[in-house]
Each structure stands twice: as structure tokens, then as C-alpha cells.
Amino acid sequence: MTSKTHTSINVIKTPRKKKVRTHCLPSLEQPEETNITKPKDPVQVFCRIKPLDSEYISCVRVKDSTTVVLEALDQTLDSKQGLQKENHYVFGHVFESEISQRDIFYAVALPLVENLIKGRNSLLFTYGITGSGKTHTMTGYIGQRGIMPQCLHALFRTVSSYQAKKCVFKPDYLNGFEVLSETEASYERQHKMCHRFKDALKLEDSCLEVVSQSPRYLSLLQSIDEDNIYAVFVTYIEIYNNSVYDLLEEGNIQKTLQSKIIREDANHNIFVHGATEIEVESMEAAMAAFERGQNRKRVGHTVLNAESSRSHSVFNIRLVQAPTDSHGEHVVSDKRHITVSQLSLVDLAGSERTSRTNNTGFRLREAGNINNSLMTLRLCLQYLRENQQSTNAVPKKIPYRDSKITHLFKNYFEGEGQVSMIVCINPRAEDRFENAHVMKFAEMTQQVQVARATPVKAGLGFIQGRRKANEIFKIAADNLNELGHTEAKNIDVDIGLVFFSSFPEYKIDSPEGDSNIKELMQYLLLRIEKRKILCKDLNTRCDNFRGNLMKMEEENLSLRRELNQAKARYKEERDRSLGLMKSLALLESSQNVLKNKLKNHEYEINVLRRKLGEQQALFDKKEGKLTQETKKIEASSSLKKCG
Numbered sequence: 001m002t003s004k005t006h007t008s009i010n011v012i013k014t015p016r017k018k019k020v021r022t023h024c025l026p027s028l029e030q031p032e033e034t035n036i037t038k039p040k041d042p043v044q045v046f047c048r049i050k051p052l053d054s055e056y057i058s059c060v061r062v063k064d065s066t067t068v069v070l071e072a073l074d075q076t077l078d079s080k081q082g083l084q085k086e087n088h089y090v091f092g093h094v095f096e097s098e099i100s101q102r103d104i105f106y107a108v109a110l111p112l113v114e115n116l117i118k119g120r121n122s123l124l125f126t127y128g129i130t131g132s133g134k135t136h137t138m139t140g141y142i143g144q145r146g147i148m149p150q151c152l153h154a155l156f157r158t159v160s161s162y163q164a165k166k167c168v169f170k171p172d173y174l175n176g177f178e179v180l181s182e183t184e185a186s187y188e189r190q191h192k193m194c195h196r197f198k199d200a201l202k203l204e205d206s207c208l209e210v211v212s213q214s215p216r217y218l219s220l221l222q223s224i225d226e227d228n229i230y231a232v233f234v235t236y237i238e239i240y241n242n243s244v245y246d247l248l249e250e251g252n253i254q255k256t257l258q259s260k261i262i263r264e265d266a267n268h269n270i271f272v273h274g275a276t277e278i279e280v281e282s283m284e285a286a287m288a289a290f291e292r293g294q295n296r297k298r299v300g301h302t303v304l305n306a307e308s309s310r311s312h313s314v315f316n317i318r319l320v321q322a323p324t325d326s327h328g329e330h331v332v333s334d335k336r337h338i339t340v341s342q343l344s345l346v347d348l349a350g351s352e353r354t355s356r357t358n359n360t361g362f363r364l365r366e367a368g369n370i371n372n373s374l375m376t377l378r379l380c381l382q383y384l385r386e387n388q389q390s391t392n393a394v395p396k397k398i399p400y401r402d403s404k405i406t407h408l409f410k411n412y413f414e415g416e417g418q419v420s421m422i423v424c425i426n427p428r429a430e431d432r433f434e435n436a437h438v439m440k441f442a443e444m445t446q447q448v449q450v451a452r453a454t455p456v457k458a459g460l461g462f463i464q465g466r467r468k469a470n471e472i473f474k475i476a477a478d479n480l481n482e483l484g485h486t487e488a489k490n491i492d493v494d495i496g497l498v499f500f501s502s503f504p505e506y507k508i509d510s511p512e513g514d515s516n517i518k519e520l521m522q523y524l525l526l527r528i529e530k531r532k533i534l535c536k537d538l539n540t541r542c543d544n545f546r547g548n549l550m551k552m553e554e555e556n557l558s559l560r561r562e563l564n565q566a567k568a569r570y571k572e573e574r575d576r577s578l579g580l581m582k583s584l585a586l587l588e589s590s591q592n593v594l595k596n597k598l599k600n601h602e603y604e605i606n607v608l609r610r611k612l613g614e615q616q617a618l619f620d621k622k623e624g625k626l627t628q629e630t631k632k633i634e635a636s637s638s639l640k641k642c643g
Contacts, residue, residue, distance in 0.1 A: 040449035044092050044420040045442050046108055050133040051097040052427050060427035060435065062096050063088070068425070070436055089439040091423070092446070101140055105150040108420055112343055113154045116319050117223045119339040120453035121417035123346065123409065127442065128424035129434040130350030137422055138347045148290070148315055148345050152283045155317065158221045159230040163281060165189075168331060169231040169320045169338070171277045175265040177320050177340060179333045225321070227467045229331040233277045233318040234286055236293035239404050240311035241369045247293030247313075248276040257296065262407050270411045277318070290315065310349060310366045312373065312405050317343045328467030344412075348374065348405075351434065376403035378441050384413055385447045416453040421445060 047068055052058050061069040070087040095104055112122040124147065126134035140146030167188035169177045180188060236247040243259040263273040280286040298310045322331045322338045349370045380398050387395040400410040412419050423442040425435055463469075 038416070038454065039452045041418065041452050043445050043448045043450060044108075044418070045423060045446045046093050046095065046104075046420070047089075047091040047423045047425060047439070047442070048095040048099070048104065048133065048137060049097045050424060050426045056427075057429040058427040059429040059432040060425055062094055065094055066090055066092065068094055068439065070432065070439065087436065087439075089443050091442065097427075101137075101144050101146055101150070104137065104422075105147050108422060109147045109151050110154060112418065112420065113151050113158075114221050114223050115418055115453070116155065116317065116341050116343045117158060117221055119319075119321065119341045121342050121344075121412065121415075123344045123412040123417060123419045124422070125344075125346035125348055125420075126422045126424055127348050128350060128438055129426060129431055132350065132424035132426040132431075134350065134422075134424045135347055137424060138345060149283070149287065151317065151343065151345065152286045154221065155232065155319070156283045156286075158224050159232070159319070160282075162224065162226065162228060162230050164229040164231050164331060166279055166281060168229070169233075169279070169322075171233070173274075175263075175267075175269055175271040176335075177338055178335055179322060179331055179338065181333070182330075225323075227324055227328060227462070227464060228321045229324060231279060231320045232281075232286070233279050233320065234289050235272070235275045235277050235314075235316040235318070236290060237272055237275060237314040237316070237408075238293075238297055238311045239314070239373070239408075240298050241366065242373060242404050244272055244404050244408075245296075246272070246275045247296045248278060248289060250276065253295050262404065268411075269415070270408055272408070286317075310370070312349050312370075313347045314408065315345045315347075317345070319343075323462065324467055326462050326466065328470040346405075351438070373403040373405050376406050377409075380406045380409075380413070381441075381445050381448055385444065388449050389447070413448065413450060416451045418453065419448075419450050 049060060049062065049068075059071050061071055063069050068089045068091065070089065072086045093107060095107075109124060112124055115122045126138050128134050136144075136146060138146050139148055165185060167185040168180055170180050170188065172178050234248075237260075238245045238247050244262060245257040246260055247257075249255070249257055260272050260274050262270060264270055278285075278289050280289060293315075297313060319341050320338060321341075324330060325332055351371055351374050376399060379402075380400055383396045383398045387398070400406045411417075421442065423438060425438070427435075
């Protein structure tokens with residue numbers, strides 16, 4: 001008989017006008033940064049031996065789980081190689097030829113997926129000569145899926161229940177992301193549906209078989225933060241002839257790709273500017289994007305390999321996460337709280353000797369560029385190791401910019417993260433010379449130290465488990481609604497204080513009944529302790545709320561006094577203003593009267609001036625007549641005197 005006990009939730013009705021949902025606890029102050037050197041970890045190097053065909057002679061022997069022996073060759077095989085002695089090379093772990101893809105993923109890549117979820121950057125690349133099994137290890141094929149598909153499966157199996165709606169996180173094209181509102185995200189989704197690629201909608205047959213052949217044995221990773229919202233983006237980059245190309249660039253497969261430039265963002269992270277970032281919601285979508293880029297990847301036929309990668313490929317898985325709000329429902333829109341982590345899966349092109357491949361023309365140029373980039377990688381790691389080991393000598397300048405692949409890797413070796421390398425070995429005796437160089441370089445790489453990633457996430461002070469608590473509260477409210485309690489939808493409680501994990505299942509009639517009861521008792525004791533903690537937290541909140549309420553009352557009284565004083569001053573000023581307005585009205589009326597008088601006086605002045613003019617004219621006329629008469633009298637009097 002199986003008994004299940006479910007948690008009961010006590011909800012308290014509160015008036016609708018006084019809804020209070022408080023989840024935020026006072027966040028702890030971050031300690032000041034110190035100059036303490038961050039811990040460093042060596043580059044993890046693994047060795048994988050390719051199965052050898054029966055017609056070839058092997059020159060590699062596995063001594064134990066960490067040591068590979070490169071055996072001496074017979075003098076008749078090669079006069080130069082015959083002089084070689086037996087060499088021993090030590091790695092983190094050696095995978096023999098019969099090892100499965102699943103075991104390699106668990107040992108090498110699963111910790112990197114966990115780092116990705118924790119917000120840390122990681123780099124994994126395969127290294128070896130042409131035909132040593134690098135692409136098979138990284139990608140695999142149907143039924144024998146490699147590291148990349150299994151990483152995607154593990155990631156989506158873990159974060160699928162906590163993924164954000166599409167387009168909630170949007171790339172800002174400067175190697176960062178921003179959070180869109182619900183309206184903006186909806187518009188962006190519609191826009192993408194109208195302009196998305198047709199070939200991206202069609203899943204190839206190989207992609208569909210990926211799902212059926214996916215490893216179902218993977219369990220959920222425990223590093224997931226259930227209160228965060230997650231989104232997965234992928235990019236696929238190719239480095240061919242020391243130029244960077246975007247394999248997911250918009251357009252059909254036949255389109256000639258344009259080379260991209262490598263830039264540095266505001267946080268000094270190296271990225272490919274303008275590379276297409278596709279948001280994927282499932283492993284199927286991610287594999288569809290990969291297949292689309294794979295069809296553009298440059299692959300050629302050589303003497304050593306029928307399908308040899310003629311370029312370095314970098315498949316980036318970027319996980320964007322941000323915390324939810326105090327209710328556990330919506331993502332926090334503050335860009336500062338976004339955490340972006342990246343897992344770079346790199347399939348390096350194989351090194352080869354032109355004397356063995358007999359390449360000519362552009363194949364010779366391809367091989368030269370491949371060998372030059374791998375030589376730059378070896379030189380960078382060698383200088384980096386020497387700088388780390390020497391204390392007094394002047395550090396050497398590391399030539400990261402001499403090759404695009406090393407420039408792109410600079411962040412991992414001089415920044416923070418975890419770097420792992422899988423050295424693929426083809427044990428054929430003909431490849432002994434190349435294998436010796438590969439294993440010597442890989443053994444040296446283990447001495448390079450990389451700073452351990454310690455991502456700092458801003459503490460918002462929200463209670464953990466709020467998202468699940470909100471789901472439990474909604475389920476309880478829905479159950480009450482079904483029972484006829486229609487007012488349940490208006491209930492508002494502090495969901496941060498009602499969350500408990502569900503009781504474990506147990507069987508009391510089984511042989512392990514006693515042990516099950518003991519486990520249940522331990523669980524109940526832990527539950528009681530948790531309840532005490534929550535009750536203590538509730539009492540603290542209540543005390544804080546009372547103190548804040550009293551403080552608000554005091555402030556309210558003070559504000560009321562200030563308001564009354566302001567009202568009295570306002571009344572005085574208003575009365576004074578009314579008096580001034582009356583005086584102003586009287587002055588304006590007096591001014592109008594004076595204006596009218598002035599106008600009348602001006603009119604009278606004009607009339608008098610006109611009359612004066614008329615009188616002056618009459619006066620002048622009379623004066624003229626009088627003058628003439630005077631002259632006549634004078635003339636007549638003078639005539640009389642003369643006569």
C-alpha cells in the first residue's frame with residue numbers, strides 16, 4: 001500500500017483594497033573586492049584512441065587509464081621514423097578504442113554543461129591529425145551521437161521547464177542581451193514568423209533521427225535555479241583560410257558568405273561581430289540550425305581522409321538567464337541582472353604533412369593555412385605556459401592575433417572559464433611522426449593554467465522557491481474555484497511563506513518500512529525546522545511592518561500639520577491676491593476715464609486750431625485791405641501837397 005501525503009495550504013482572505021504581496025528580503029551587502037588572486041585550474045586534456053583497421057600496424061599502446069605509449073617502429077618501415085624511441089605521454093584520462101560516445105560525454109562534456117547552467121564559460125576542442133576521429137567525437141552520426149548533440153539534449157532536458165517565451169531575450173548585437181516587454185516580444189515573434197528561413201522550418205531526416213536516437217539516460221542537472229528564466233541561443237562559425245564566416249548567415253546554401261570581423265565588447269570579451277544568433281527552444285531546432293550550417297561547411301577529399309574538414313568550426317551554445325520578479329512570474333527587466341554563459345564546441349581541422357597528401361593548388365593553400373593556425377595555437381599556449389611558470393623574466397608577448405582561431409580563444413586563456421581538449425589519435429604506424437607532435441603539444445597544454453570562473457549574480461533579496469510557490473498557490477486557488485469558492489481568485493497572500501516541498505512517497509508494508517519511517521521522520525524534522533525559520537521570518541517581517549507603519553503615521557501627522565500651515569498661508573495669499581485684483585480693477589477703470597478725457601481734450605484742441613487758422617486767415621485779409629487803403633490815402637495826401 002502506497003500512501004501519499006500532500007501539503008495543505010492555509011490561505012487568508014484579505015480585503016481587495018489592501019493587497020500586499022511582499023517577497024523581498026533585505027539583500028546582503030556585497031563584500032568589497034580584494035586583490036586576492038583567483039584560483040586557477042589546468043587545462044584538462046583527454047586522449048581518445050581511434051579503432052584500428054586490421055590491415056594496419058599500430059604504434060600506440062595504452063599503458064593505463066592515464067598513460068599512452070608511442071612505440072618504436074621497425075627500421076624497415078621508415079628509415080627516419082625507425083630512429084624514434086619509445087615515448088610515454090600522460091593525460092587526464094585515456095579513452096581506448098572500444099569506449100562509447102556516451103562515456104566520453106559523461107567524463108568530458110557533462111561538467112561543461114553544468115558550468116553553462118551555473119553561468120560559467122567553457123571551451124572544448126578536439127585536436128589531432130586528419131582522419132583521427134575529431135569530427136566523429138564532436139558530432140558523431142546517427143546511432144552514435146557525439147558530444148555536441150548530447151550537450152544540447154542534456155541542456156534542454158534540464159531547462160525546458162524554465163524556458164522563457166521566444167524573443168523575451170533579444171541580442172543587442174554587441175555580444176549582450178536585453179529583456180523585451182511582453183508587447184515587444186509578441187511583436188518580435190510575429191516579425192520573425194514573417195521573415196524566418198524556410199529551410200530552418202524543415203527538419204532534415206537526420207535531425208529527426210537525432211531525437212529518436214537521443215540518450216534518454218540523462219537525468220536533470222541539479223545546478224538549475226528554479227527561480228530563473230532561461231533562453232538558449234546558438235551560433236555556428238567557420239574559420240577558413242584564416243577568415244571568419246557565419247555558417248548561419250541569412251540566404252540559401254549557394255550564397256557566397258561574407259567574411260566577418262572579430263571584435264571586443266565593453267567587458268573585453270572577444271566575439272564575431274555580425275554573427276547570426278538563433279534562439280532555439282528545443283534540441284530539434286538546434287540540430288536543424290546545425291545541419292543548415294553543416295551544409296555550408298567546407299569539406300574536401302584528401303589522400304588521408306575521404307571527407308576531411310578544410311576549416312575550423314566553432315559551435316557556440318549561449319545560455320541567457322535572468323531572475324524572476326518577487327511573484328515568480330515575470331523576468332526582471334533590468335539588463336544588469338542578465339547572466340550570459342557560453343559553451344564553445346570547436347572541431348579543429350586536422351594537421352597534415354603535404355609530403356604525404358601530395359596536395360596542390362588550393363588544397364595546398366588550405367593545408368598551409370590549417371597548419372599555420374595550429375602552429376600559432378601551439379606557440380600561444382607555449383608562451384602562455386612559460387609566462388605563468390617564470391616569475392622574474394619579462395613576459396613574452398603572446399601572438400593571439402596572428403591567427404583568427406587563437407584570437408577567438410583569447411578570452412578563455414586570459415579570462416575566466418574552463419578549457420578542455422580531446423586529443424584524437426589514429427594509431428597507425430604511418431602516423432607515428434604526426435602523433436608524436438600532437439601528443440607532445442597536448443601534454444604541454446596541461447601545464448597551462450586558466451582562471452576559475454566565478455560569476456557574480458546580483459542579489460535581489462527574493463525568497464528562493466517563489467516560482468514553485470506561486471504555481472502551488474495558483475493550483476490551490478483553482479481547486480477552490482472548482483469547489484464553488486469564487487472569491488478565491490481575489491485572495492492574495494505572501495506565497496513566499498507557504499512553500500514546502502512535497503512529501504516523499506513511502507510504503508509502510510514493505511520490508512524497508514522501518515527505514516522509510518526513519519527517513520520520513522528526518523524529513524518531518526527538517527520540515528519543522530524550515531517552518532520555524534519561516535515563522536521567525538514572518539515575525540521579523542511583522543515587527544518591521546509595525547515599525548514602518550508607526551513611522552508612516554508620524555510622517556502622516558507631520559505632513560498634516562504642514563498641510564494645515566500651507567492652507568493658512570494659501571488663504572492669506574489668496575485674500576491678498578483678491579485685494580490686489582480689486583485695486584487693479586479700480587486703477588484700470590480710472591485709466592480708462594483719463595484716456596477718454598485725453599481723447600476729448602485732443603479733439604477740442606484740434607477744433608480750436610482749426611478756428612484759429614480761420615481767424616488768422618480773416619485777419620490777414622483785413623490787414624491786406626487796410627494796407628491798401630492806407631497807401632491810397634498817403635498817395636492822395638501827397639498829391640494834394642504837390643498841387
